[in-house]
Amino acid sequence: MSTTPRHTRSHRGRSAATFTAGLLAAILTVVGAASAQAAPDQQLTASSETVTAGGTITLTASGFPENGSLGFTIDGSPLTTYPVTGSAVAAGSDGEYQGTARIPASLDPGQHLVSVTHVGDAFTVYASTQVTVVPQPTSTVTPATQSLSEYLKDGVTATFAGFTPGATVSFGISTPATGDQAGPDAVADATGTVTLRFVPEAGTNYANDGTYTLDAFTEAGAIRAAPLSFTVTADAAASTPVAGPATPVKRAATFTG
DSSP, rough: OOOHHHHHHHHHHHHHHHHHHHHHHHHHHHHHHHHHSSSOEEEEEEEEEEEEEOOEEEEEEEEEOOOBBOOOTTEEEEEEEEEEESSSOOOOOTTTTEEEEETTTTTSSEEEEEEEEEOOSOOOOEHHHHHEEEEOOOOEEOOOEEEEEHHHOOEEEEEEEESSSOOOOEEEEEEOEEEOOOOOEEEETTSSSSEEEEEOOSSSSTSSSSEEEEEEETSSSSBBBBOOEEEEEOOOOOOOOOOOOOOOOOOOOOOOO
């Protein structure tokens, strides 16, 4: 027969249960602390899931080593990015990076894989995202060639078709040396078409003879129409009147002075 008081055995049981619960709580606390301190997963996001060849997207990478150097590719080929802030293609002190990239004009429509990689001394980390390249909106301009005086008077009319209906579209005009906005933004109609009439302002970079390029693109630059160009020729020089044949003089002419 046991001589141990019943209440003592019960106390020991509660003590064991209390110890086990405390140990479990300690384990959960340690695991929870480890999870809270774990490095975040690397991620890469694009500002637009759809883009045209030649379009521009903003890429945001996160979860990378502090100040780690980053390399971007599309389908395994190098993809140049331009930092939104700063000058280096590297993660910041928070492990994040944001930059813009122009999709190569040679890419065919369809899905393409954009990746970012950090190669460290002991490990390599990377992330990727998919973008879908869609056909470029088409472009036409009238007239394609005209004289400078005609151009200064009437300008040109460009039509871009193939945007998403209701999309806000911006326009640009450029030469090999400069580029600026051309006219106010427009909203694509129910067929996805926008029209720009551009009449140059006298004295500007675009009021001379030469070849000009017109662009149309969504506000973020992801969807960009096929570029078009038009040519302005110098006006013909004014002709100088040609003197007629001399009239013979029947008598001697006298000249004075």
